[in-house]
Amino acid sequence: ILRTASQYSPDLASRFWFKLLTGQRQGEILGASLADLTLRTSENEISLYTVAWKLEELSWKHGCAEPCGNRFGRSCPHRELSIPDAFEYRNLEGRYYLTRPKSQTGRTVPLIAPLDAHLRAHLKRSEGMVNPHGLIWHNDDGSPIDAKQDAAEWRQLLLDAGIITEEENKPGGTKLTGHVARHTVVTLLSALGVDAQLIGEIVGHSSVDVTALYRHANMAEKARAMNLLGEALQLEV
Known part of the structure; x- marks a missing residue:
């Protein structure tokens, strides 16, 4: 999915890389503000995004x-x-509002170097474009990106990546909504041994119990776990 997204325009590529590499909610991405984005100025620094608002x-x-x-x-x-x-x-305009995220106080998420590169490409391309609300991602006329539009573009990405079929590329046609990306981030971080509390702080969960609901072990992880059991019991064939 990331490889396919890289072939898109910088705005779409950076938005979907951000979705898949930060695990933020759809509204938090569509309401992301330039004022809350800090890109590193040297190799020794880390780019950061503070989740302060969501679009709804x-x-x-x-x-x-x-x-x-x-x-x-x-x-x-x-x-x-x-x-x-x-x-x-x-x-912002019409029916679009920025509201505080579920965590209320906001949280700061580190951005890895490849994501930083996509963001810089997007910001360079969009420099000088109409952007009255100071959003990171917006339509060409400066208006916020609608949730339904974002969902349709996500399904198209899954289709282009060979994840879903043409028949599934419609509203309600697939269970693999953009929200599944949050589950993916939690699962991958967990598989890499990242502490559940830390994962929750990154994606904005209220407790480790909620994080546990987002964690889905794959068969390889389950096999490793059972092998550990066998080794602990010193079982032999």
Whole structure:
């Protein structure tokens, strides 16, 4: 998938490399801000991204004292955002808002060198483009990338990489959504022996119990585990 994504335009390549190499949620990627990205200036430094916002569509509720005749709150002439008290948000445009991530305080994720290179290529290509919201990834007119658009581009990537079929390349056509990339990152880091708490801090899990739900051992790992059992018991054929 990474090799296939590398053949795409820098904006798509960097977005999907970021998805597969950081394990962040879709909204956190689509709402990623340039202000929260720090690219290294020397070989001794590490590029970092601080997850401070996520992109989402907030729902509306009726704000009329008397029934206005509209079925849905979004159609009410006195509509109000349906949000809890002290909820922090920023309106970008229309239905798009930046809200705080689940972790609230944000978290800082190290970016490996190959991902850093893709990001630099994307930022160089997009330099000077309309970007009123300061997003890392956006449409050519500066508007945020819609979640459905991102999901469609992800499915196309899987199709181009030979992971899914043409018949599966449709909404709801495959279980391999972009969210599966989070499971992939957790599983790979776990297989490499990274501590569960550290993994949770990287991908933004509230506890190691949640991280455990994202961890899926492959058959090779299971075989190694059973071989360790055999060795511990000093079993011979």
